[in-house]
Every structure is written in structure tokens, then in C-alpha cells.
Amino acid sequence: MRRSVLFAACLAAACGGTPAADDIDVTDAKVAVDAAIDAPPPKVVRFAAIGDSGKGNTDQRAVAVAMRDVCAARGCDFVLMLGDNIYDSGVDSTSSPEWQTKFEQPYADIDLPFYAVLGNHDYGGNIVGLDVGGLGNEWNLGQIEVDYTQVSTKWKMPATHYTLKRGHVGFLMLDTNAIMWGNTTYGDQAAWLPTAMQELAGSEWIFVAGHHPYRSNGEHGNAGNYDAPELLGIPIPNPIPQLNGSEVKAFFDDHLAGVGQVYFAGHDHSRQWLDEADTLGGTELIVNGAGATVTSLRDRGNQFFWQDATIPGFLYVTVVDDRFTGEFFDKAGVSQYTRSFTHP
Numbered sequence: 259m260r261r262s263v264l265f266a267a268c269l270a271a272a273c274g275g276t277p278a279a280d281d282i283d284v285t286d287a288k289v290a291v292d293a294a295i296d297a298p299p300p301k302v303v304r305f306a307a308i309g310d311s312g313k314g315n316t317d318q319r320a321v322a323v324a325m326r327d328v329c330a331a332r333g334c335d336f337v338l339m340l341g342d343n344i345y346d347s348g349v350d351s352t353s354s355p356e357w358q359t360k361f362e363q364p365y366a367d368i369d370l371p372f373y374a375v376l377g378n379h380d381y382g383g384n385i386v387g388l389d390v391g392g393l394g395n396e397w398n399l400g401q402i403e404v405d406y407t408q409v410s411t412k413w414k415m416p417a418t419h420y421t422l423k424r425g426h427v428g429f430l431m432l433d434t435n436a437i438m439w440g441n442t443t444y445g446d447q448a449a450w451l452p453t454a455m456q457e458l459a460g461s462e463w464i465f466v467a468g469h470h471p472y473r474s475n476g477e478h479g480n481a482g483n484y485d486a487p488e489l490l491g492i493p494i495p496n497p498i499p500q501l502n503g504s505e506v507k508a509f510f511d512d513h514l515a516g517v518g519q520v521y522f523a524g525h526d527h528s529r530q531w532l533d534e535a536d537t538l539g540g541t542e543l544i545v546n547g548a549g550a551t552v553t554s555l556r557d558r559g560n561q562f563f564w565q566d567a568t569i570p571g572f573l574y575v576t577v578v579d580d581r582f583t584g585e586f587f588d589k590a591g592v593s594q595y596t597r598s599f600t601h602p
Contacts, residue, residue, distance in 0.1 A: 300578050301462070303425040304333050307573040309340030309469070309524025310377070311549030314360040317570045317589055318550035322364045324591035325572050329368065332574065335424055336370050336414075340524035340546060341377025341434075341469030346391030348380045348399040352406045361413065373414045373422055376400050377469035377524060378435045394435045397443045418444040421457045427577055428461030430454055430518065432468035437509050438500060451513055463577060463601060464518040469525050470506050471545050473534050475558045475565060476526025481507035515539035519582065519601050522546060527553040528567035529586050531597060534560050542599070544584065546573045564595040 306325045311318055325337070344360050365372065381400055383393025400418050407415050418436065422429040430451075437447060458464060473480045481503035514521075516539025524547035532543040548570045555567045564586065571588040583598040 301426040303335060303427045303575075303577040305336050305338055305424075305575050306334055307338040307340065307522055307544075307546050307575060308549035309522075309545075309547035310342040310527050310551070311339065311364075312342060312344040312356075312360040312379075313550035314345075314356070314364070315550055318360070319364050320589040321549055321570050321572055322368065324587055324589055326367045327591050328574055328587055329370065332576075334370055334574075337365075337368065337372045338429075338467060338522065339372055339374035340467060340522055341375050342379040342524060342547070343374050343377065343403065345379050347382035347389055348391075348396070349402055349406075350399070352402060352409045357406065357410070362410065365412070368412075370412065371414045372412050373429070373431065374403070375415075375431050375467050375469055376403060376418060376433050376435055378438075381435050395439065397436075397441060400433065400436075400444070419447055419450065421454045423458060423461060425577075426462040426579075428458030428464050430458070430464065430466045430514075432466065434468035434470040434506055434523075437468075438470060438503060438506050439498070440500060440505055448509065448513055455517075462580070463582070466514060466518040466521045466541070468521070468523055470503060471523035471525055471543070472507070472510050472521060472538055473532055473543055473558070473560050474523070474526045474528075474545050475530055475532075475555050475560050475562060476528045476545065476547070476567065477553045477556065478503075478526050479556070479558050480560070481510065510538060514541070516541060520544060522573075524549075527551050528555055528565060529571055529573065530555075530565040531563045531584065531586075531595070532560050532565075533563050542582075544573065548572075563597055566594065 306329055344356050349356050378394030379392045380403055381394040382396035383390040384396055404415050404417055406413050419433040420431050422431055432447060470481065478484050484503040518541050520542045522544050526545055527547045528545060529548050530545040535542050549572060550570060552567045552570055555565055569588045571586060574585045574587060576583045580600050581598060585596040586594045588594055
């Protein structure tokens with residue numbers, strides 16, 4: 259009796275070996291082939307992530323080129339921006355020239371949507387009339403970045419905090435600078451979370467994105483114990499107690515522990531994948547703030563899988579069905595670290 263080579267190959271794959279010709283059952287093989295044909299295609303979401311990128315410098319452009327090339331080779335659906343999108347003090351209008359030099363021009367060759375969250379530098383900073391960019395207390399500036407969504411073809415920020423669904427992945431996009439200051443000018447994010455989770459209902463993965471890290475081995479450190487901010491380049495004791503990140507820590511502890519599978523943050527200009535998921539109910543912690551410059555790493559008592567603060571770079575993420583893979587690239591497009599895990 260004639261037997262199809264395709265049936266044999268399919269049966270071999272199902273059984274984990276190559277059967278002898280006389281052992282092949284045509285009916286079983288046909289069932290295996292039909293099952294393979296009817297199987298749904300894998301659910302795939304792919305994106306690049308950058309943070310603290312808005313410098314308009316040589317390294318921002320180098321990271322952009324590397325990201326463009328990796329996305330062209332691997333495929334990308336969008337770019338995730340983790341705050342401090344425009345240094346040093348955000349923008350004062352949607353027509354500010356800094357939009358061109360620090361966003362549109364560096365990423366001109368990347369034809370993808372860029373979904374952004376706000377950082378402290380996006381909110382500028384002012385004390386008694388002095389510009390202290392990065393203090394993050396000029397609350398009108400965040401809305402300008404929201405409004406720029408109507409101007410740019412690629413910039414996407416529908417609100418100062420919002421939800422995003424791409425395929426089988428849902429994102430909670432936070433405004434951690436407002437959380438840190440306890441500011442509810444554009445809404446109470448704790449009160450918003452139940453509605454946000456309803457919007458993400460049906461998502462098989464939940465990712466949280468914000469600017470300030472929950473834990474970090476960088477210069478700013480862990481929430482609740484952030485280093486004193488620099489004003490005019492001089493570190494000073496926190497002028498406002500919650501700038502140590504205590505409000506950020508409390509928000510995550512009270513509302514987000516175990517809610518998502520990954521928390522993506524920036525703020526520290528380094529790339530870190532921390533081995534500290536148990537500190538936030540099993541949520542993986544990734545710091546990715548080296549989109550244009552690097553600072554340094556310190557011993558903050560956090561375990562890590564990998565970390566680097568010697569060269570700028572970005573993170574490339576693929577989510578295929580129940581498997582997450584993150585890969586750190588440097589500004590030359592060299593892959594430096596890859597890790598995967600599955601989510602039941």
C-alpha cells in the first residue's frame with residue numbers, strides 16, 4: 259500500500275521519531291496532518307523598548323539606527339518609550355523645535371508607532387523661578403506631549419496614563435512622576451486602575467510601563483529610597499519627602515503586586531534585568547533607561563540576571579503565545595543578553 263511521505267513526516271513529528279514504513283497508520287497520519295492544518299497560527303507581539311532617550315545626541319541616533327536594523331531583520335509592531343522623552347525640561351508647545359531634534363529626526367527611519375509614557379524631565383522643573391529640569395513639577399508640560407499625538411504620525415500618547423492592547427498583550431501605561439508627587443491633576447491613577455483592567459480584559463499578558471523603577475541598581479536606586487535629586491547639577495537633600503519614591507513604592511505595593519508579568523521602567527541610565535520578581539508578587543523587573551546615555555551601577559542589594567551601564571542600547575521583546583523573550587542590544591546592534599520565560 260502506498261503511504262504519503264507527508265503523513266510519515268507528520269506522524270514522526272508527533273511521535274518524536276521516524277517510524278518504520280510498515281508501522282505507519284494512514285488514518286492516524288491523516289488526523290495528524292489535519293490537526294496541523296487546523297491549528298491556529300501563533301499569537302505574536304514584537305516591540306523595541308527605549309528609555310531616557312530624548313537627548314538629541316550622537317548616542318541617541320546610534321541606538322535608533324541599531325533599533326531600526328533589528329526591527330527590519332526581526333520584525334517590530336511598535337516602540338515602547340519609557341519616559342524622559344525630551345530633555346532637559348520637556349517642551350513648551352507642540353511646535354517646539356526639540357520635537358524634531360530629539361524625536362522626529364533621530365527616529366525618521368523607523369516607520370512604527372511610538373507609545374510613550376511621561377518621565378520627570380518631561381515635566382520640566384521650577385523652583386522660585388529657576389529652571390531645574392528634572393524636578394518634574396511643571397504640570398502643564400505633560401499635556402503638551404499628549405497633544406503632540408495629534409501632530410505627529412508616529413508619536414502616540416492619548417493621555418498622561420492610558421491602556422494599550424496589542425494582540426494578546428495588554429499594557430498599563432503609568433505616569434509615575436505624578437504618582438511620586440501625589441498629583442492627581444489628570445486623574446487619580448489608583449481609582450483608574452479597575453477601569454483600566456476592565457479595558458484590558460481578555461489579554462493573556464499584562465505589562466506595566468512607567469518611568470520610575472520599583473527596584474534598580476542604578477544611581478537613583480529603589481523606590482522608597484531614591485537618591486536625592488540634583489538641582490542645578492548639585493545633589494541636595496530631598497526638598498519634598500516623597501521624592502524619595504515612597505509614593506511610587508506604596509502605589510506598586512498596594513495596587514500592582516503580581517498584576518502584570520513584567521514592569522518596564524527607565525530613569526536610571528542603564529540596562530538591567532533584575533532577579534527580584536518576588537519583591538513585586540512575581541512581576542519581572544526590567545530597567546531600560548540607556549536610550550541615549552549611561553550613568554553608573556551601584557550595589558543596591560538587588561540580585562540581577564544581567565546589567566550594564568557601559569554603553570547605550572535598547573531592549574527587543576517578542577511574545578509568542580505563552581513565551582516572553584527579552585534581548586538587550588547595544589548601540590552597535592550587538593546582542594548582549596537574552597532571557598525567556600513562560601506564562602501559564
